[in-house]
Amino acid sequence: MSQETQRPVGIVGAGVMGAGIAQCVAQAGHPVVVVDPSREALDGARRRVADGLRLSRLLHGSRGGTAPAPGTDPAALIRWTTDYGDLDTAWFVVECGPERTDVKERIFEQLDKACPEDTVFATNTSAIPVDRLAARTRRPGQVLGMHFMNPAPLKDTVEVVRGPRTGEAALRQAERLLELTGKKGIHVSDGPGFVTNRVLMLTCNEAAQVVQEGTADARTVDRIFRDCFGHPMGPLETGDLIGWDVIVDTLHVLREHTGDPKFTPCDLLVGMVERGETGRKAGRGFFTHTAAGARGGAR
Numbered sequence: 001m002s003q004e005t006q007r008p009v010g011i012v013g014a015g016v017m018g019a020g021i022a023q024c025v026a027q028a029g030h031p032v033v034v035v036d037p038s039r040e041a042l043d044g045a046r047r048r049v050a051d052g053l054r055l056s057r058l059l060h061g062s063r064g065g066t067a068p069a070p071g072t073d074p075a076a077l078i079r080w081t082t083d084y085g086d087l088d089t090a091w092f093v094v095e096c097g098p099e100r101t102d103v104k105e106r107i108f109e110q111l112d113k114a115c116p117e118d119t120v121f122a123t124n125t126s127a128i129p130v131d132r133l134a135a136r137t138r139r140p141g142q143v144l145g146m147h148f149m150n151p152a153p154l155k156d157t158v159e160v161v162r163g164p165r166t167g168e169a170a171l172r173q174a175e176r177l178l179e180l181t182g183k184k185g186i187h188v189s190d191g192p193g194f195v196t197n198r199v200l201m202l203t204c205n206e207a208a209q210v211v212q213e214g215t216a217d218a219r220t221v222d223r224i225f226r227d228c229f230g231h232p233m234g235p236l237e238t239g240d241l242i243g244w245d246v247i248v249d250t251l252h253v254l255r256e257h258t259g260d261p262k263f264t265p266c267d268l269l270v271g272m273v274e275r276g277e278t279g280r281k282a283g284r285g286f287f288t289h290t291a292a293g294a295r296g297g298a299r
């Protein structure tokens with residue numbers, strides 16, 4: 001067993017994405033340390049991973065990811081902690097904290113202090129330029145973006161972002177993590193929103209604006225994308241899955257880093273987030289959702 005297979009992968013942030021990525025790594029039989037300052041978030045993530053592993057066993061790994069080996073318990077490979085110091089042996093860390101530039105900058109400063117010199121850091125940011133976060137460390141050559149898709153256990157492709165200072169060795173370590181979790185990477189250069197969210201965030205915002213203006217209701221907007229364009233999901237169902245709080249934060253980041261007012265979130269979205277109607281994780285966004293994932297009435 002190589003040194004890397006004994007050393008854990010660190011995940012910072014135990015929200016929707018952190019839990020999903022932790023599940024992917026543990027399912028591959030590899031140890032994981034998940035850090036979050038919120039005990040409530042850690043408990044929620046533990047439950048989400050347990051549900052995800054049950055689903056994965058039912059699907060026998062047929063929809064992406066590695067199926068847990070029979071008789072093994074991937075959940076036992078995950079250590080849940082509030083202490084960054086527990087990352088002291090991690091060979092690779094995926095940062096999944098909130099989409100706020102100042103919060104992520106502080107996280108990277110903490111990671112730089114807590115982790116060994118050779119640890120590679122990947123940010124799962126939706127839009128913050130990788131080099132902005134790399135600048136908060138003494139190892140900018142060991143920082144890159146790995147933008148996993150949601151739900152991480154079911155999506156086999158990751159947008160890999162190479163910052164202007166990201167080195168070849170860091171990219172090779174990222175490739176190891178992808179191989180381990182049965183995923184492939186598509187490589188892009190650094191910039192606000194990279195490719196995915198430079199385009200998707202505007203689409204989600206405009207779809208909400210169309211509802212706000214009364215041109216069509218949410219169900220009709222999404223039906224246009226499914227029936228006319230053949231998309232598997234419309235932009236409003238996609239936004240419910242991502243979380244409108246994450247989308248509003250990402251639009252602010254895009255506006256901050258491009259200076260372009262086209263990334264201003266529409267009033268309808270801002271109001272929904274203020275009321276806690278953030279989508280699937282809250283049970284209500286443009287659609288209503290049950291714990292089993294069923295979709296109900298639209299706005």
Ligand SMILES: NC(=O)c1ccc[n+]([C@@H]2O[C@H](COP(=O)([O-])OP(=O)(O)OC[C@H]3O[C@@H](n4cnc5c(N)ncnc54)[C@H](O)[C@@H]3O)[C@@H](O)[C@H]2O)c1
Pocket residue numbers: 012013014015016017018035036037038041095096097098099100103107124125126127147148149150241242243246250
């Ligand atoms: N939700 C998606 O579909 C999606 C997809 C791809 C990328 N992303 C990106 O992934 C990141 C996480 O998104 P999410 O949807 O999981 O968000 P989330 O709000 O579900 O989770 C964020 C977590 O970070 C924790 N946190 C707060 N401060 C922290 C700190 N200082 N150190 C460690 N953890 C801290 C919070 O307690 C919370 O558990 C964001 O950058 C987001 O833009 C989200």
